[in-house]
Amino acid sequence: MSGDAAGLGRGRAAAFVLPALVLIGVFLVFPALWTIYLGLTDYRLTGLAAADPQVVGLDNYTTAIGDERFQGSLWLTVQFVIGSAIIGQAGLGFAIAWTMRDRRGPVRRVVEGLVLLSWILPGSVVAFLWIALLDRDGGTLNTLLGTPENAWLLDNPMLSIIVFNTWRGTAFSMMLYAAALENVPPSHLETARLAGASTFQQLRDVVLPRIKGHVLTNLLLISLWTFNDFTPFLLTAGGPEGRSEILPVYVYNVAIGDGQLGVGAAVSFLILAINLVFALAYLRLIRGRNRAEAPLQAPSGRGGG
Amino acid sequence: MKRVLTGLGVAAIVAYCLIPFYWMVVSSFRRTADIYHQTPLPSPWSLESYAGVFDEGTGFGQALLNSAVVAVVTTAVTLLIGTLAAYALARLDFRGKNVILALIIAVSMFPGALLVVPLLKLFTSIGWINSYQAMILPSMSFALPLTVWNLTTFFRQMPRELEHAAMIDGCSAFDAFRKVILPVAAPGVFTTAILAFIVTWNEFIIAVTMVNDVDRQTATVRIAQFTGAAKFATPFGTQMAAGVLVTIPLVILVLFFQRRIVAGLTAGAVK
Numbered sequence: 001m002s003g004d005a006a007g008l009g010r011g012r013a014a015a016f017v018l019p020a021l022v023l024i025g026v027f028l029v030f031p032a033l034w035t036i037y038l039g040l041t042d043y044r045l046t047g048l049a050a051a052d053p054q055v056v057g058l059d060n061y062t063t064a065i066g067d068e069r070f071q072g073s074l075w076l077t078v079q080f081v082i083g084s085a086i087i088g089q090a091g092l093g094f095a096i097a098w099t100m101r102d103r104r105g106p107v108r109r110v111v112e113g114l115v116l117l118s119w120i121l122p123g124s125v126v127a128f129l130w131i132a133l134l135d136r137d138g139g140t141l142n143t144l145l146g147t148p149e150n151a152w153l154l155d156n157p158m159l160s161i162i163v164f165n166t167w168r169g170t171a172f173s174m175m176l177y178a179a180a181l182e183n184v185p186p187s188h189l190e191t192a193r194l195a196g197a198s199t200f201q202q203l204r205d206v207v208l209p210r211i212k213g214h215v216l217t218n219l220l221l222i223s224l225w226t227f228n229d230f231t232p233f234l235l236t237a238g239g240p241e242g243r244s245e246i247l248p249v250y251v252y253n254v255a256i257g258d259g260q261l262g263v264g265a266a267v268s269f270l271i272l273a274i275n276l277v278f279a280l281a282y283l284r285l286i287r288g289r290n291r292a293e294a295p296l297q298a299p300s301g302r303g304g305g
Numbered sequence: 306m307k308r309v310l311t312g313l314g315v316a317a318i319v320a321y322c323l324i325p326f327y328w329m330v331v332s333s334f335r336r337t338a339d340i341y342h343q344t345p346l347p348s349p350w351s352l353e354s355y356a357g358v359f360d361e362g363t364g365f366g367q368a369l370l371n372s373a374v375v376a377v378v379t380t381a382v383t384l385l386i387g388t389l390a391a392y393a394l395a396r397l398d399f400r401g402k403n404v405i406l407a408l409i410i411a412v413s414m415f416p417g418a419l420l421v422v423p424l425l426k427l428f429t430s431i432g433w434i435n436s437y438q439a440m441i442l443p444s445m446s447f448a449l450p451l452t453v454w455n456l457t458t459f460f461r462q463m464p465r466e467l468e469h470a471a472m473i474d475g476c477s478a479f480d481a482f483r484k485v486i487l488p489v490a491a492p493g494v495f496t497t498a499i500l501a502f503i504v505t506w507n508e509f510i511i512a513v514t515m516v517n518d519v520d521r522q523t524a525t526v527r528i529a530q531f532t533g534a535a536k537f538a539t540p541f542g543t544q545m546a547a548g549v550l551v552t553i554p555l556v557i558l559v560l561f562f563q564r565r566i567v568a569g570l571t572a573g574a575v576k
Contacts, residue, residue: 016393019386020449027446028412031423099315113559114322120555122507124529125548129325132541175567261422
């Protein structure tokens with residue numbers, strides 16, 4: 001009975017788990033495996049190769065990796081992740097959590113509520129919001145800054161989507177850091193302050209050692225979500241001239257736009273491989289924390305949809 | 306000096322977070338002719354854009370209904386299946402359990418864009434294009450990893466003595482689950498339900514790919530395809546009004562359950 005406190009029995013346990021596994025298997029794992037196969041063929045959306053795709057081996061991979069557009073896209077994705085996730089979301093999230101740590105009441109609730117809202121709104125809605133904000137002729141930002149006729153999305157597409165994604169995704173970092181900061185005993189901060197430590201020294205010597213695990217978890221998860229984020233497509237569609245074509249947008253444009261499903265699938269698989277590296281790092285991290293008797297951290301969906 | 310700087314910082318952050326929302330709401334109440342005005346409040350106020358959203362031919366009412374059907378069915382079935390799986394995973398030590406949990410985390414990180422092509426082929430071949438189930442089943446598989454993982458963590462924190470006591474009192478295993486465990490677990494299940502609902506309500510890629518029949522489209526997709534009455538002008542007003550309407554259910558959730566949502570999203574990060 002030791003392993004079966006609920007008295008379920010193996011058969012019933014299997015019956016309980018099976019429906020979930022079947023659904024995940026059919027609609028997540030199977031399509032992913034199919035993507036791997038499609039990446040080895042010359043499958044196209046239309047035309048001859050659509051009816052009778054041929055296996056072409058690793059051609060799609062060599063084509064993609066040698067393609068300047070792919071390399072450029074990879075580089076843009078790195079900029080996007082560093083700029084909007086690691087600097088933007090984690091930085092702003094920590095700043096908010098740190099500023100609000102002693103506050104209770106309406107200010108904190110309103111700020112948290114707004115940040116949360118920008119995270120959980122549908123992508124198509126927030127995209128419209130930002131197009132209206134950044135529009136050249138009637139845009140709010142130009143009015144506020146007194147810079148009429150500045151076409152932000154055309155002139156600074158990367159900067160636009162980085163600022164956008166920072167706004168969009170700060171919630172998770174903010175919530176995680178707010179929870180983590182409650183682990184830091186106020187008395188320790190007080191002692192450090194009385195000993196004459198500056199805010200920076202307090203953060204480095206008192207706070208950081210206690211929240212290191214959370215910082216790592218957070219950076220890993222938000223990098224992963226940002227790496228896979230498709231929402232910038234709704235703002236710039238990768239343009240102008242591919243100057244904001246991050247990898248998920250590149251896949252979509254190649255597979256659906258140009259109809260080269262085989263190449264698209266091959267690049268998808270490369271993305272999946274990079275994801276697996278992130279996922280393994282994450283699993284190692286929580287396993288390490290479990291051994292240290294720390295509780296689990298749940299993966300929380302797909303970056304707000 | 307320091308207080309002033311902190312205050313300014315807070316104000317800047319609030320402005321950064323608030324302005325896009327504020328502008329959406331204000332723009333949605335302007336008249337179409339005033340849509341490019343820059344006044345902080347609409348003058349005069351107008352419901353023209355909201356009337357436009359529900360004009361014949363936009364099908365937005367139907368789209369909201371479709372979104373509700375897909376989100377409610379998905380959430381309910383996901384919760385049922387997810388609760389059972391999570392309970393078994395939390396309470397029973399069986400071979401392969403850790404593999405299953407690892408698999409669940411790994412697949413929860415799949416990018417949705419990656420699954421579009423294979424699922425499109427699958428659904429085309431079995432004739433599911435333009436059906437509710439073509440949106441519901443993939444959405445369930447998207448929401449399940451999060452549901453199972455969250456609930457497993459949650460059930461694990463409950464003492465095993467609960468079932469022991471119930472069974473000593475003569476409950477069957479199933480009765481113990483239904484009468485003792487579920488009531489205690491209700492808050493966790495509820496939080497997870499909110500999260501699953503949000504994920505499904507916002508789903509875009511699958512819905513836009515699998516459904517092209519206007520009568521079956523969900524609200525997030527319908528909004529993205531608004532062209533408005535004036536063909537060549539971007540119908541900002543109508544888009545903003547539709548955005549406000551799609552946002553309302555989520556605003557209500559945040560207003561009432563902010564604390565729960567925060568707790569659910571950072572579940573287990575801190576005891």
